[in-house]
Amino acid sequence: MDTTPAPQPAPGADPAATPDPTPDFTPAERARGRALRRAQQPWALGARLAGLALPLLLGLTPAGAALATAVGRWFGDSRTATVLAGAAALVVLGQALQLPFGAAVRSVRVRYGLVTQGWAGWALDALRGLALTLVLVLPLVLGLFALTAWSPQHWWLPAAGAAALLTAVLSFLHPLLVEPVFNRFTPMPPGELRTALLALADRDGIRVRDVLVADASRRTTALNAYVSGLGATRRIVAYDTLLTTAEPREVELVVAHELGHVKHRDVPVGTALGAVGAAVAVAVLGLLAAWQPLLDAAGASDAADPRALPLLAALAALLGAASGPAQCAVSRRIEARADRHALELTGDAEQFVAMQRRLALANVSDVDPPRVLELLFATHPSATRRIAAARAWQAARVTRTAQGTQGRQGTEGTQGAQGTQASHSSHASQAGQAGQGRPAPEQHRTDPGKSVV
Numbered sequence: 001m002d003t004t005p006a007p008q009p010a011p012g013a014d015p016a017a018t019p020d021p022t023p024d025f026t027p028a029e030r031a032r033g034r035a036l037r038r039a040q041q042p043w044a045l046g047a048r049l050a051g052l053a054l055p056l057l058l059g060l061t062p063a064g065a066a067l068a069t070a071v072g073r074w075f076g077d078s079r080t081a082t083v084l085a086g087a088a089a090l091v092v093l094g095q096a097l098q099l100p101f102g103a104a105v106r107s108v109r110v111r112y113g114l115v116t117q118g119w120a121g122w123a124l125d126a127l128r129g130l131a132l133t134l135v136l137v138l139p140l141v142l143g144l145f146a147l148t149a150w151s152p153q154h155w156w157l158p159a160a161g162a163a164a165l166l167t168a169v170l171s172f173l174h175p176l177l178v179e180p181v182f183n184r185f186t187p188m189p190p191g192e193l194r195t196a197l198l199a200l201a202d203r204d205g206i207r208v209r210d211v212l213v214a215d216a217s218r219r220t221t222a223l224n225a226y227v228s229g230l231g232a233t234r235r236i237v238a239y240d241t242l243l244t245t246a247e248p249r250e251v252e253l254v255v256a257h258e259l260g261h262v263k264h265r266d267v268p269v270g271t272a273l274g275a276v277g278a279a280v281a282v283a284v285l286g287l288l289a290a291w292q293p294l295l296d297a298a299g300a301s302d303a304a305d306p307r308a309l310p311l312l313a314a315l316a317a318l319l320g321a322a323s324g325p326a327q328c329a330v331s332r333r334i335e336a337r338a339d340r341h342a343l344e345l346t347g348d349a350e351q352f353v354a355m356q357r358r359l360a361l362a363n364v365s366d367v368d369p370p371r372v373l374e375l376l377f378a379t380h381p382s383a384t385r386r387i388a389a390a391r392a393w394q395a396a397r398v399t400r401t402a403q404g405t406q407g408r409q410g411t412e413g414t415q416g417a418q419g420t421q422a423s424h425s426s427h428a429s430q431a432g433q434a435g436q437g438r439p440a441p442e443q444h445r446t447d448p449g450k451s452v453v
């Protein structure tokens with residue numbers, strides 16, 4: 001394959017400049033990804049809008065208070081009953097509203113051959129998601145309203161601390177508590193690939209006991225891998241679909257990217273950032289929920305009033321939506337850094353490009369989506385951008401190697417600048433960029449239709 005790099009912007013150069021996807025994807029491949037994105041988009045956007053509109057409608061009018069009071073009455077009309085039943089009603093309504101959008105997205109993806117699961121399995125997943133959300137949310141609101149009862153003015157202070165702590169605990173527990181609800185995980189079977197992957201981690205100075213394989217194929221043909229957990233629960237997971245369809249060398253490049261996340265401590269740093277974000281969000285909630293016009297609109301007397309629950313949910317949904325683009329921007333930078341790590345570790349831009357092509361085609365990704373969609377929703381740079389960045393990295397390395405060769409004296413001469421494969425020692429250039437985190441470990445989990453890995 002021709003390794004002559006096409007002229008591409010250097011890393012860090014104008015990130016808004018759109019690279020040209022034509023050398024790597026045929027018009028038919030690009031059209032297929034774009035068509036899937038366009039077919040899914042109204043439903044995906046509709047789901048987001050509905051997910052925001054419902055809490056706003058219930059929380060900024062007396063409707064939510066009326067709902068909480070009504071369902072609370074079924075369970076004895078106590079304050080606790082109103083809080084718990086009201087929260088459960090909000091969760092159930094919210095998830096029910098998502099169902100038609102999710103079903104529509106699923107139908108589109110069936111047409112593109114991305115779905116391997118029947119409707120029964122899909123419905124069971126929805127029920128599992130609902131049960132998991134209730135298990136997580138109900139104790140939280142109970143704790144929250146214990147604090148508002150303690151002090152309707154100052155509840156947010158301990159709540160902010162608790163939110164930060166819970167973010168860390170949930171990040172730690174995610175692989176034990178959340179992931180097994182949806183997938184089975186098995187250690188990768190012994191073999192050449194496993195040996196190669198563990199050797200790669202070893203070369204990177206990262207202790208990896210195992211690469212876990214998720215049984216994603218019971219749901220989808222899409223390919224993905226991710227890192228989650230903290231400390232003892234840290235794990236690198238690959239979809240079984242990846243192992244069965246990608247070339248071993250492509251899997252190595254994917255795992256090299258995941259090792260980048262581990263190396264740069266993206267999950268712990270992201271969890272810390274998420275914890276700070278959660279604390280700030282709770283403090284803002286405390287401020288807003290003390291504002292009389294909002295309480296009046298919601299039909300609640302103060303934050304200790306269980307009828308304030310829909311208002312708190314509405315404000316939380318609003319804060320979440322407003323911070324989405326910033327979280328995505330941070331995530332895209334982290335993903336780009338993990339890509340650079342994969343390139344530094346393997347020195348293999350050619351296989352990196354092959355891996356990106358494999359992922360984009362298997363997942364029917366839009367390889368050059370509209371910039372506005374990228375800015376608002378993309379957790380990963382587009383395949384085109386990632387490939388362009390790899391080519392730029394390769395070009396810069398060729399230049400570096402050529403300069404190094406010229407500077408050196410002796411008989412080494414012009415030993416193939418492009419032929420050198422290993423370059424395992426140039427992480428220093430990335431050291432200064434530490435400190436960027438991922439917003440939350442869940443950000444790295446599959447979101448159908450998005451870029452992955």
Ligand SMILES: [Zn+2]
Nearest residue numbers: 257335338453
């Ligand atoms: Zn990643």
